[in-house]
Every structure is written in C-alpha cells, then in structure tokens.
Amino acid sequence: MRHRPPGKTRFSAYFGNHLRVSMTSLSRLYAQPIASLMTALVIAIALALPVGLYIALDNVGQLSSDWDGSTQISLFLHTHVEERTAQKLMQRLEKHKNIKKIELIGKEKGLEQFREISGFGDALKYLNSNPLPIVLVVHPQFNNNQPDRTSHLVKELGKNKLVELAQLDVQWVKRLYTFLEIANRVILGLSTMLAIAVLLIIGNTIRLDIQNRREEIEVSKLIGASDAFIRRPFLYTGIWYGAMGGALAWIITQISLLFMANPIHKLALLYHSDFRLSGLGVENTLLLILFSCLLGLVGSWIAVSRHLKEIEPS
Amino acid sequence: MIHFDNISKRYPGGHDALSRINLRLAKGQMAFLTGHSGAGKSTLLKLIAMIERPTRGHIFLDGVNLNNISNQKIPYIRRNIGIIFQNHHLLYDRPVFDNVAMPLIIQGYRHQEIRKRVRAALNQVGLLKKEKTAPITLSGGEQQRVGIARAIVHKPLLLLADEPTGNLDPELSLEIMQLFARFNQVGTTVLIASHDLDLIKQMGSPMISLQGGQISHNGLPFTL
Numbered sequence: 001m002r003h004r005p006p007g008k009t010r011f012s013a014y015f016g017n018h019l020r021v022s023m024t025s026l027s028r029l030y031a032q033p034i035a036s037l038m039t040a041l042v043i044a045i046a047l048a049l050p051v052g053l054y055i056a057l058d059n060v061g062q063l064s065s066d067w068d069g070s071t072q073i074s075l076f077l078h079t080h081v082e083e084r085t086a087q088k089l090m091q092r093l094e095k096h097k098n099i100k101k102i103e104l105i106g107k108e109k110g111l112e113q114f115r116e117i118s119g120f121g122d123a124l125k126y127l128n129s130n131p132l133p134i135v136l137v138v139h140p141q142f143n144n145n146q147p148d149r150t151s152h153l154v155k156e157l158g159k160n161k162l163v164e165l166a167q168l169d170v171q172w173v174k175r176l177y178t179f180l181e182i183a184n185r186v187i188l189g190l191s192t193m194l195a196i197a198v199l200l201i202i203g204n205t206i207r208l209d210i211q212n213r214r215e216e217i218e219v220s221k222l223i224g225a226s227d228a229f230i231r232r233p234f235l236y237t238g239i240w241y242g243a244m245g246g247a248l249a250w251i252i253t254q255i256s257l258l259f260m261a262n263p264i265h266k267l268a269l270l271y272h273s274d275f276r277l278s279g280l281g282v283e284n285t286l287l288l289i290l291f292s293c294l295l296g297l298v299g300s301w302i303a304v305s306r307h308l309k310e311i312e313p314s
Numbered sequence: 315m316i317h318f319d320n321i322s323k324r325y326p327g328g329h330d331a332l333s334r335i336n337l338r339l340a341k342g343q344m345a346f347l348t349g350h351s352g353a354g355k356s357t358l359l360k361l362i363a364m365i366e367r368p369t370r371g372h373i374f375l376d377g378v379n380l381n382n383i384s385n386q387k388i389p390y391i392r393r394n395i396g397i398i399f400q401n402h403h404l405l406y407d408r409p410v411f412d413n414v415a416m417p418l419i420i421q422g423y424r425h426q427e428i429r430k431r432v433r434a435a436l437n438q439v440g441l442l443k444k445e446k447t448a449p450i451t452l453s454g455g456e457q458q459r460v461g462i463a464r465a466i467v468h469k470p471l472l473l474l475a476d477e478p479t480g481n482l483d484p485e486l487s488l489e490i491m492q493l494f495a496r497f498n499q500v501g502t503t504v505l506i507a508s509h510d511l512d513l514i515k516q517m518g519s520p521m522i523s524l525q526g527g528q529i530s531h532n533g534l535p536f537t538l
Contacts, residue, residue, distance in 0.1 A: 312365075
C-alpha cells in the first residue's frame with residue numbers, strides 16, 4: 001500500500017533534499033546572526049586555544065630541529081698538534097660515513113674569533129704565545145634529531161689520540177626534547193577536554209533548537225517523516241556550527257600570529273637568527289575545519305538521538 | 315480498508331479508552347464517528363494513525379496488520395494516511411505553500427512535481443491565491459482548509475479527521491464536510507470524528523457511535 005515516486009526521481013531528490021536541508025539550516029542560523037555568531041565564537045575560542053598551543057609547540061620544535069640540524073661536534077686537538085697534521089686528520093675524517101663536513105679553525109683564526117666574541121681582546125695582548133688549540137668543527141651526517149647516534153659519534157671521535165676533547169651538549173638537547181614531549185601531552189590532554197567542551201556546547205545548542213521546533217517535529221512525524229528526515233536539519237545545523245567555529249578559530253589564530261610575529265622576529269634578530277613564526281598552513285587549516293565540522297556532527301547527533309525520541313505526536 | 319479485530323486500549327493508569335471494538339470500513343467508504351467527548355473517538359483514530367498502539371487485538375490497514383509494524387516503519391504507514399486535526403497543526407513560520415508541500419518533501423518528490431501537486435491541492439480547497447500567505451493571517455476556516463490541503467496533497471488512500479469543524483460556524487462546517495465528500499467521491503476512504511450530529515445527518519454518510527469505549531451503534535453497511 002505504498003505509493004512512491006519512481007526510483008530515479010527519488011535518488012536525485014535525495015541529494016536535492018540534502019542540499020536544500022543544509023541550505024535551510026544555514027539560513028536559519030543566518031536569521032539569528034548574533035546568537036549564531038556567539039555560539040560559533042565560543043566554539044572558536046575553545047578550538048583556537050589548543051590550535052595556538054600546537055602552533056607554538058610546532059615552532060619550538062622547528063627551532064630546535066634547526067639547531068640540531070646544525071649539531072656540531074667540536075674536536076679540540078692537543079695544543080702540540082701542527083696545522084699540517086690537523087689537515088691530514090681532517091681529510092681522513094671527511095671520508096667517515098657519519099660525517100658531512102668538517103671545518104678547521106686554526107690557532108690564529110681561533111684567537112681572532114675569541115677576541116671578537118669574548119671581549120677579552122686586550123687581555124690577550126699580554127700572552128706570549130697563542131694558547132688556543134686547533135679545533136675541528138664536525139658536522140654529522142644525520143639530519144634528524146638523533147641524540148643517541150650523535151653521542152656515539154662523539155665518543156668515537158674522542159678516542160682519536162690527536163683529540164684532547166670532543167664536545168657536544170647532548171644533555172641539553174635531550175632535556176629540550178623531553179620537555180617538548182611533556183608539552184605535547186599537556187596540549188593533547190587540553191585539546192581532548194576542549195573538544196568535549198565543544199561537543200557539549202553544540203549538543204546543548206541543538207537541544208534548545210529541537211525544543212523550539214517541537215511543533216514542526218510533531219507535525220513532520222504525523223505526516224510520515226522518517227527519523228532520518230527529521231534528524232537531518234539538526235545534524236546540518238551542528239555541522240554548520242562546527243564549520244563556523246573552525247573558520248573563526250582559524251581567524252583568531254591568524255590574528256594572534258600577526259600580533260606576535262613582529263616582537264618574535266625582533267627577538268630572533270637579537271639572537272642572529274632569521275627565525276619567523278610559521279602558521280597553520282593550508283593542510284592543517286583544512287584539517288582544523290574538517291575536525292570542527294566533525295565535532296559539530298557528533299555533538300548534534302548526541303543531542304538529536306537523545307531528544308528526538310521524546311517528541312511524539314499525541 | 316480498516317479492520318478492527320477485537321481492539322482494546324487501556325491507558326497507563328487503568329483507564330479503558332476502548333474495549334472490544336470490531337469494525338470494518340470498506341475501501342472508498344465515508345463514515346462518521348460520533349460520541350461524547352471521552353467516548354474514545356480520538357483514541358480510535360490515533361490507533362489507526364499509529365500514534366497509539368492497542369493493548370489487545372489487531373488492526374488491519376489495507377490488509378497490513380499494524381501490530382507487525384515496527385516503530386521505524388510507522389512513517390511509511392502514515393504516508394498513506396492524511397490526518398486533519400481540530401487545531402489544524404499548521405506551522406506559522408512558513409507560508410501556506412510550504413505547509414502544504416511538507417508531505418511531498420518528506421516523500422522525496424521532485425521540485426516541479428511538488429509545485430504542481432501543491433497548486434492542485436490548494437485549488438481543491440479554494441485557496442490557490444493564498445499560497446504565499448502566512449497561515450496566521452488566514453481565518454479559522456481557511457486555516458482548516460490549508461490543513462486539509464496538506465492532508466490530501468500526497469493523495470492518501472485514507473483520510474482521518476478529528477473534529478475538523480470543532481471551531482467553525484455551521485456554514486463553514488458544512489463547506490468543510492462537503493469538501494471531504496468530494497474527496498470521497500474520487501475514491502478516498504474517509505473517517506471523520508465529530509460530535510456535530512446535525513451536520514452528520516445533513517451529510518447522509520453512515521455513522522458509528524461510541525459510548526464509554528464501546529460501539530453503541532454501527533451504521534456501516536455489512537462487509538467481509
């Protein structure tokens with residue numbers, strides 16, 4: 001006893017219906033711009049916080065990988081080693097598979113650098129001879145952060161009898177990475193909590209929406225609307241809230257970055273670094289918006305599955 | 315079309331709204347359901363529309379046993395029924411056209427088809443010119459006619475009306491009833507609950523009287 005429109009019509013009507021429902025949901029939000037914007041803004045702030053922290057962490061990680069990428073091992077040779085012997089050692093070590101490049105800093109050049117950097121230039125005049133050893137600055141082959149391999153190389157080079165001291169502050173690098181890992185987990189925990197908060201915000205907004213449209217839901221059920229049909233506009237509303245929240249979160253993050261960029265660049269210049277803050281990037285921006293849409297969908301789904309059952313025609 | 319087989323309905327709390335109802339309404343029949351308020355008219359209609367389920371007995375709608383219909387399948391049963399209420403249940407946040415189009419949108423009709431059918435339905439109730447009007451600005455009788463247009467727009471096999479003229483003056487009431495008779499003439503089965511005996515007599519369709527949840531008079535022609 002069912003009479004339905006023919007199949008093909010039904011199929012295209014299904015997608016037409018989705019499109020229309022999503023647009024109707026959007027225009028409903030637009031009809032109450034302030035209220036919608038405030039909800040979206042709450043979502044945006046909840047999202048922007050972890051995103052901002054993530055960007056900070058990412059930048060610190062990049063900064064430190066820059067340093068580690070140029071990890072240097074300084075080989076202080078014994079003071080009696082001549083320049084020619086040092087040259088030979090350098091040529092030999094350059095063939096080592098774990099070494100990318102070696103710079104030789106001769107006694108004179110070392111003294112010059114020391115004079116420039118230390119500010120003890122005048123004191124040096126009172127020395128009879130140059131007390132500085134020849135230094136080989138070794139750049140290891142590893143690009144990535146591999147503190148273990150690096151320290152292994154340091155040990156190996158330190159065994160050479162021409163070398164008095166092979167030095168690398170591995171401890172410092174290790175500490176930084178441990179710290180970054182902890183920060184990572186803190187941000188992950190915080191993000192999880194804030195994601196749940198977003199779910200609750202959207203869920204609650206949708207719950208109010210369902211209550212406001214009680215009559216419409218009742219009538220729809222009476223004239224034969226399926227649960228999926230009734231659910232749909234609310235799910236789209238959730239997705240739209242998510243999308244707007246995500247987009248606003250992105251805007252908030254970009255503004256914060258612009259706000260921070262100048263002083264950070266200045267600070268970096270003071271350290272003779274060309275470091276600049278990097279933002280979210282296209283991929284992560286899309287990911288952010290996709291994720292917030294998903295949160296919107298899940299949040300509204302929870303609200304809808306809980307509250308639609310309560311409304312039955314009587 | 316409708317077959318009640320020994321139907322009883324007891325509401326939570328122990329009130330027996332209907333007891334041991336046996337009823338057969340043939341396809342294409344038009345009939346009135348009368349009785350005092352509380353006699354069980356609304357409950358009987360609600361059982362057909364699956365708003366309530368019977369405590370005992372079986373209801374067959376066009377041969378389908380409604381007891382075998384799961385809650386998820388209820389919408390598909392309701393799509394074959396047009397329901398008209400006393401307070402017409404129109405949505406005031408959208409124009410007349412959108413109200414009438416609802417059953418068609420729900421069933422996934424195409425845009426052009428919806429336009430055609432809504433116009434036809436509005437034409438039948440004499441409100442074609444009001445399609446863009448907000449329902450709140452219409453008179454009580456006009457609102458009821460919009461409700462009727464919404465109930466018949468998808469050409470249901472069965473039309474149920476619960477006190478459709480409850481709020482209308484006699485003249486408008488007769489007009490509404492004549493509208494139902496016209497739908498009946500083109501083959502729709504019509505069951506109208508009303509306590510307006512004078513009006514029912516004017517219409518000349520068979521009458522089923524309920525009293526305290528039981529049938530006290532069944533004017534329907536005997537069918538198998």
